[in-house]
Amino acid sequence: MRSAFSKALVEAAQNDKRVLLLTGDHGYALFDEFRRSCPDQYINAGIAEQNMVGVAAGLAKAGFRPVVYGLSAFVPVRVLEQIKIDVCYEKLPVIFTGDGAGLVYSTLGTSHQSFEDIACLRAVPHIDILSPCDAHELTACMRSAFAQAGPVYMRMGKADLGAVHEALPDLECGKLLRVLDGDHPVTLVATGSMVKAAQTLGRELGASVWSAPWIKPLDTTQLSSIAAGTRAIITLEEHSVVGGLGGAVLEALAEAGPRPVLRVGIGEQFSLTCGSHAHAMREHRIDLESVRQRIAPFVAKWQAA
Amino acid sequence: MKPLFQPSALRRTVVEMAYAGNAVHLGCAFSIVELVSALYARQMRYDLSDPDDPGRDYLVLSKGHGVMAQYACLHQLGWIERQDIDGYFHDGSRLKGLSDAHVPGCEVTSGSLGHGLSVGVGLALGASRRKAGQNCYVIVGDGEMNEGPVWEGMLFAAHAKLDNLMVIVDANGFQAMGTTDEVMALGSLRAKFSAFDFDVLEVDGHDLAAISAAMDQLMTTKNGKPKALVAKTVKGKGVSYMENINAWHYSRLNAVQYEQALRELGGA
Structure with a gap:
């Protein structure tokens, strides 16, 4: 699922120079291919998630398509207010990806475990929430996210469980x-x-x-x-x-x-x-x-x- | 031709709005009047006929509770109407008590403090990537600098070498519950900005000529460093009974105070 994520990101960034990836100093190895293929579209915003989301909002207002990557314990939960005020109120096209959702960081404990992220965002207007189950759904979700005119949160949980679908599914807004x-x-x-x-x-x-x-x-x-x-x-x-x-x-x-x-x-x-x-x-x-x-x-x- | 943004006229509009809406935050608006006046009259590039012109310079009012000062400018620009001023806070009206990005000319929704600098950094970064020659001006309050993301944004701006970004601190020395020294002492803002690798100047925040000269000096220095202008201001500036009286963060005008304020500002 993680390699599908990297592939989808690289594909999107190569097709659209407005796509910028922002990470809060996370994603070791995950973004090797992105950094190699699209070095100018990669921004490590440092360990400063609140600022990162504000910067993404500003970039979106200036015409870019930011993808904000973080652990789901931090993006969206730590930065919920920035997502609400800076991004969602203006329906800006920012894609948030929250990695390690659920109990993935089992050994790191409560700070890194994340089982409130969907609940937090469900009450915020204008943002869609995606939650893929395998690499096929993830690829479809990423394409849908880039096709959206407004903000999207994509939750990425335990990633090594294997395929559920046999092929890329047709994803329609809101459909099971x-x-x-x-x-x-x-x-x-x-x-x-x-x-x-x-x-x-x-x-x-x-x-x-x-x-x-x-x-x-x-x-x-x-x-x-x-x-x-x-x-x-x-x-x-x-x-x-x-x-x-x-x-x-x-x-x-x-x-x-x-x-x-x-x-x-x-x-x-x-x-x-x-x-x-x-x-x-x-x-x-x-x-x-x-x-x-x-x-x-x-x-x-x-x-x- | 650009309107004149004469400070006492702007303050009169603020007083009229605040009285019409029984609104607070007069002191917070008065301290930034000369700053927004200088920005709209001289400093910023914008298209009078289109607040959303993609080539505009950006003004981010991060201390959103000063927004009546900006509304007064937007009214002179014709971007908001007389009825918006006279109908402030009336049911169904569109101008809120804090900066709101749905209003033409307002770039951000602020009031929850510590948001605007980061968005401004993003705008400045986007502009610098597009090489469009646009500048971004962010007005923060000195009290607002208690907020952590302000310092995150300063680190990022210096790291990204955003010399098209200017942080303007409305240093009126007060925040909601007291002086900045009493609540959360800031020490030397000049030293702090310098330490964060900003070009920094201090200025009398009510001296239009000095403000413009300082802004020019900062923005013409293209050296990869973000800019900071620490404007020493007076909370409540312009109306005798409000100056340096922190109660005018929260107080509302009565009829007598309203008439006196207009008189002092050369109105009624």
């Missing part, structure tokens, strides 16, 4: 992508790193699985029609259950035609111990085995209904 077709009365909707787990669970249950690369806006019409064809929905995300994909699905369906929704994600808890990403996922009970156990009663209830 079907990953698996099933006839189980419960449907799974997942985003980012959790789509793989949803795919596995969907196969076990014979359930339909949808990936949500475009979390804001969400296409309520499509979501309603998915809901109409199922008894209940389970959402899965490596993000807080508050304000993320699960929250967005619930809010949309509450108005459009409610279905029972079980939100699988991170709860009211910071990581307490240190360990691998797999360990952190277990600690927060969003690893595959924990999720299997967590959803079992909900699945049984709506299967029997």
Whole structure:
């Protein structure tokens, strides 16, 4: 997924000299190819994220297409106010990329773990939120982001889980992508790193699985029609259950035609111990085995209904 | 032909707006009147018929609570209307109490302090990359310099060698709750800007000729260094009962004060 990101960036920058990459002194090795191919379009803004976002806003106003790269713990969360006031209020075409989203930095602890980023940005007008699950979705997301006239945030989580899609999907604003077709009365909707787990669970249950690369806006019409064809929905995300994909699905369906929704994600808890990403996922009970156990009663209830 | 931006006329407009809107921040606007006057009358390049002209110089009012001084200039430019002045803060009106980028002539949305310099740095960087000969002027308050991103922006500006950028400090010595010395002592701004590798001059912020001379001297020195103009100003300048009285950060005009202010400014 990271090489797809680098490739998409280089492609965009080579095609459009207005594209400028700003990084807050992050992205070691990730930008080697970019720096080699487009040295004049690379700006290391130093360890000063607030200034970096303001500079990106100024560059966008002056006609450039800035891409701001950071860890998702810092971009968007640390710089939320700059994104809101300097960028979104004027609908400036700035692309924010938040790397290492979720529990990726499991060993570094709370400062680098990021499961509030979607929730923070969902309340900010004019910015779209993208959350690709594999290299194909990421490439499609990057193309969509550059095609947007306004601000975009792309969340990049655990990147080495392998492909979900077999080819580059057609991405449409706000649309979910079907990953698996099933006839189980419960449907799974997942985003980012959790789509793989949803795919596995969907196969076990014979359930339909949808990936949500475009979390804001969400296409309520499509979501309603998915809901109409199922008894209940389970959402899965490596993000807080508050304000993320699960929250967005619930809010949309509450108005459009409610279905029972079980939100699988991170709860009211910071990581307490240190360990691998797999360990952190277990600690927060969003690893595959924990999720299997967590959803079992909900699945049984709506299967029997 | 450019309007004249005569300071007492600008201050009268500020008083009229503030009274019409029962607005605060008069003292904060009065301290920058000569600074914006010099910028619009002499220093900046702009197209009178198009506030968004892509070749314009940029004025970023980072201390957004001084915005009535800029509104007074924008009114003289014809970019905002008399009804905007008379209807300030009325329901459905378009001018807010802090600088807002949706207003023609305002580059940034400020008031949350410490934002404008970074955006100005981005504008200056964009202009320098385009080699369009555009300059960017950023007005910050001395109190605003408590904010961390101001110093991030200074580091970046020097690193990027933005000699088309000028930071203008409205050094009136006050911030909301007291003097800058009482709240968060700044020490020598001149020394601090020098240490950050800026060309820096200090000037009497109410002496139009001195301001223009200092701006000229700074901006004609193309040496890869960003510029800083530390303008020593008086909060509330121009109205006797407001000068150096910090209460005029928050106070509203009553009818008697309104009439007296206009009289002192050569109006009514």
